[in-house]
Amino acid sequence: QVQLVESGGGVVQPGRSLRLSCAASGFTFSSYAMHWVRQAPGKGLEWVAGVSYDGNNKYYRDSVKGRCTISRDNSKNTLDLQMNSLRAEDTSLYYCARSMVGYDSDFDYWGQGTLVTVSS
Amino acid sequence: QSALTQPPSVSGSPGQSVTISCTGTNSDVGNYNRVSWYQQPPGTAPKLMIYEVSSRPSGVPDRFSGSKSGNKASLTISGLQAEDEGDYYCSSYTSSSTYVIFGGGTKVTVL
Numbered sequence: 001q002v003q004l005v006e007s008g009g010g011v012v013q014p015g016r017s018l019r020l021s022c023a024a025s026g027f028t029f030s031s032y033a034m035h036w037v038r039q040a041p042g043k044g045l046e047w048v049a050g051v052s053y054d055g056n057n058k059y060y061r062d063s064v065k066g067r068c069t070i071s072r073d074n075s076k077n078t079l080d081l082q083m084n085s086l087r088a089e090d091t092s093l094y095y096c097a098r099s100m101v102g103y104d105s106d107f108d109y110w111g112q113g114t115l116v117t118v119s120s
Numbered sequence: 121q122s123a124l125t126q127p128p129s130v131s132g133s134p135g136q137s138v139t140i141s142c143t144g145t146n147s148d149v150g151n152y153n154r155v156s157w158y159q160q161p162p163g164t165a166p167k168l169m170i171y172e173v174s175s176r177p178s179g180v181p182d183r184f185s186g187s188k189s190g191n192k193a194s195l196t197i198s199g200l201q202a203e204d205e206g207d208y209y210c211s212s213y214t215s216s217s218t219y220v221i222f223g224g225g226t227k228v229t230v231l
Contacts, residue, residue, distance in 0.1 A: 035220070037166075044123065044209060044222060044223070044224050044225040045158070045160075045166065045209050045211070045222040045225070046222060047211075047218065047219065047220040047221070047222065050219060050220070059219040061217075061218050061219075062217055062218065095165060095166070100171060103154070103171055103172060104213075105154050105156070105211070105212070105213035105219070105220045106154070106156045106168065106171035106172065107156070107158075107166075107168060108168045108171075108177060110165040110166055110167075111165065112165055113165060
């Protein structure tokens with residue numbers, strides 16, 4: 001069955017960096033676009049970044065452009081999010097999500113999330 | 121870009137129907153049939169309930185239906201059941217630089 005397992009979250013000081021990872025299994029990873037979606041404590045969902053199935057196209061929300069880099073390794077079935085210059089407003093539960101084939105903005109599988117807390 | 125607009129809460133008795141609205145703009149909901157709905161019970165990850173305005177993934181009961189008119193999309197839950205409680209979020213592709221925009225979420229309560 002499809003599984004997405006995030007890791008890499010933790011408590012980090014403002015201005016520091018963190019790298020999140022998502023290990024995928026149970027499907028042909030290289031055929032699907034992938035995304036990161038976050039949810040601040042008690043708040044709604046917020047799309048962060050996405051990457052095409054082959055890694056050639058990457059998309060970011062404005063507030064993380066220049067600070068975050070999404071990448072994937074189709075040989076290892078992993079998705080990463082490198083986050084630099086972290087801010088308090090980046091504090092969230094970060095979900096890895098899979099797009100449906102042919103429907104890149106519809107997310108049919110989600111991981112359980114990894115929590116990032118930015119605090120001094 | 122601001123989030124899509126959803127009512128904070130809706131409620132209904134078991135067996136009743138409830139409808140959640142999701143209002144966007146011509147840059148998202150109004151110009152693309154790429155609206156999705158997600159259910160999120162407390163403490164769990166979101167689950168896709170509707171995609172492309174009105175399509176249901178396999179395993180989602182046909183009590184859940186979606187529609188769209190102009191800049192407003194809607195999710196209707198018919199024959200409300202206790203297990204339907206949770207937060208519901210709409211989302212849409214957007215031609216803005218954001219790519220995907222979510223609504224603020226609607227809490228569904230079964231009375």
